[in-house]
Amino acid sequence: MWVYVQLPSLQLDRMLALQPELAERALVLYCEQQQRVIQCNDIAANMGIRPSSSLSDAWLLAEDLVPYRYREAQQRHLLQHLAADLYQVFAVISLDPPNGLWLDLKPMQKLYPDIRQSQEQLQLQLAPWQVRYHCGVGNTPPVAKMLAQSGVETVGDIPIQYLPCDAKLQAQLIRMGLNTLGALQAIPRALAGQRLGKELVHLLARIQGEQHESLRYFQPPLWFYQRLTLLAETSGWQALRFPLKRLLQELEHYLEGRQQETRYLLLTFYHRDIEPTKLEIGLAHGGYLAAELAVFCQLKMESLKLPAAVLEMSIQAKRLQPRSKEHGDLLNGGKKQRKSLPRLLNELQLRLGYSRVFGVQNRHDWLPERAWQRSAAGSAIHTTHVLGRPLWLLPTPKPVQIQQWCLLRGPERYQPPWWQLAAGDTPYLSAPNAMQNCMNSSMRRSMKESTQEPMANSWGEYTSAVIQGLGHRDYWVARNQRGQPGWLFYDYQQECWWLHGWFS
Template sequence: MQWLYLYFPQLQLDRLQALTPSLVQQPTVLFQPQERLQPILQKNQEAVQAGVQAGMSLAKAWLLTERLYPLAWREYEQVRLLRQLAAHLYQGFSDIFLDSPDGLWLNLQPLQRIYPTELISQQVLQELLAPFEVQVCQAKHSAPMAARLLARNRAESLESLPVSCLPCDEQIKDKLIRFGVTTVAALREIPRAELGKKLGLEVVVLLSQLEGQQSLRLAPYQPPQSFYQRVVLPAEAAQWQGLQFSLKRLLSELERFLIGRGKAATQLSMRLYFRELPIKTLLISAPHGCVQAREFMALCQLKMEHEKLPAPVIELSLQAQGWKSHEASHADLWQKQKLATVPLNQLLNQLQLRMGEERVQGLQVQPQWLPEYSWRPHIAGQPLLAMNALAECQRLAQRPAWLCLHPQRVHIVEWQLGLGPERIRMSWWQTGSEGVRDYYQAQHVSGRVGWLFYCYQQRSWWLHGWFS
């Protein structure tokens, strides 16, 4: 077995800086708010240059630089980001195991046929990690525990590692140092039986795991079926414009999520978090499905035209709901001129969001001979008749798509009759009276083509619809 361990030492801070590039220009740190001294857990390069170190108290860090920008480290956010990374890496690596809150194992054994060389697997890995802009330390070994230890200590071999790096109790490390055992190489030379008597079973099990003789219980990763992201805004946003930058980043990640699964989202739930007011939830509907970030952004802008922020926003979350299959469109290689047209689904989504679904409708043909019953409205963009019903409507499709609300009497001298007649006999249970109509396609003196019928009872001509 070949295991690749990925260690993300500053995952939460790296993602904050990717979403808010202005944080890179000032000393930014993440601290543990639940401990008394509030120790520093993650720091950027500006903070390092100011003298800030990991484990230092927040109060001491304030003394080093007045420009310090502290943010609270959140465990749930760290785990969520780790799972998000795993979900993206799942496109290229099938066996992924979580080591919360900042590590991942990749089992390379099943992928040897796909990635026959280490160079190929590394190229795929770097391409998948590039959009996230995170620091990563990696190491490969036949034992998962050994790969973990090497990556977290940025070492190339186990033998030279000091025993202080071992993931065991501090008292055991102190005993080893007092015995004169300072490296892992020296520790492995001690017989296991003697080691177990002096230091206990924990050290023996640890060495067996480092050598791959004893398996390590790992937590397999299962890809999520939904998309949820939550970010802390770098500054309070009192207007919609202040949310756009962070929202664009979230929508870009949603686009990658959807493309990797061949899906389209039909609804977004955007939550705005305030300092004192309750959470405000905005639902953005896209009944015909969206994939691209710019399409989602256009819908969000339409939604926010009618919304007003009651208070400055401090956090923003995005959740995608409703899934439908999506096939990527392909450009024509031989098409010389690119048409600047809006896709139908995108146009329908914008119209329905602005006007309401009930006001954006299409027409659907029905297998009924009487014109008043041969068409019915349906929600725009929804599937039409089943294939077995299309044959019954082939002749009806030659009728006009636009019927008059009520037939209008016309003067036949203004019309030139064309195709026809099509005789339709009406029954009393359909229209309230029996009768016969002869329908013709006719051209008006204005050039428009209409659908006329002659009513024998009233001995007059009537306009029933227009051809497009």
């Protein structure tokens, strides 16, 4: 069983839904090349304006006519957007651009055994769109489409004018006195094929379901796009806040139905004679609420100057991802919640810049100075391959007197790879100027004392005895006289103790 949904004025109805102020005037969408009306609202229809009427005749019938240019690309996009909403209820959808789509009810029979249940679900999904539509139910896609277009209830009463064939064949059938599909089906198919050709035979086979119907099944897009025509030219940001709010509400409805959020917004402002102005908004954390996204857009819009008046604007949302989990307090749920961390990071990045707000992530490196790296702000911290590291690592190790410290746990040997030592790539092992005297004394040490050091790791097996003595560190967890826990290391090259970090 198939359902065909015909949307004769989809683009016009969505314009009225986003801009209710236009509902009180005669509104038409016209083709710019042919200067003919494509879609019109009820007020224009009551004045005698019909689709395919010339634009000049429409002006004569309605002095206060409001004409807008019809965009076929936008009509197709709206149809895809509508199909994406219906995809939450119906599993198999096939588009018939620019004004219709098919719904296959067979895959949903276990969930909706009665066809009336499917029609109720269709009404619920189309209600927020505020669009006019006609439905037809048939055993095959062509029958469902003809029932929706003609408005009749039975297949036999479908007028010949709605057959999916050329006008020449329709005229031949009418001259033969065949005005309905029922009259045509009463004639033997072989006789009809001899008189009118094989085209009619194939058409009747499609209608009866004897021939497979080739349809392109719909796949939901991975992004959101919506475009809005302004009522008047606007050159200030304050006047753009209201249409932007409506577009963001559409985006929130789209994301809410899919339990998703977006990390990227692209606002495009269209001018009359120059290239559009584009404004990119990247978010450290995803967002889906229209109120929060409006704040982020306003932060970026205040720093951008429009080169000319704006006629239209559009919004595009990419980088959609599953919505992050939100944890609340069950007992104190009635209290006013503070600003969340994701929203705070988003605002900081928009105000200060993306390069100035970042996070810190673990990195697999034996040296503590190189065991971290920058990451996206607010990203989850990965588990580290080493434990017992302090939370606060000093930018530069500081020399200390070991007599003022009490060693608690250790030692832990850190030794650089032999290939870095052989290549001389050890600038991080150089000591401050204040401890050069320790380095001079360490160079006079005897190689015999090296036997008292802790056993070197596997890297030392590939180096000479001289290289093994460079850059070796023994780390200890210690506490000073004030009771502060610190991370100390003893450098065998310099024969000195250093403070490298603090524990919490």
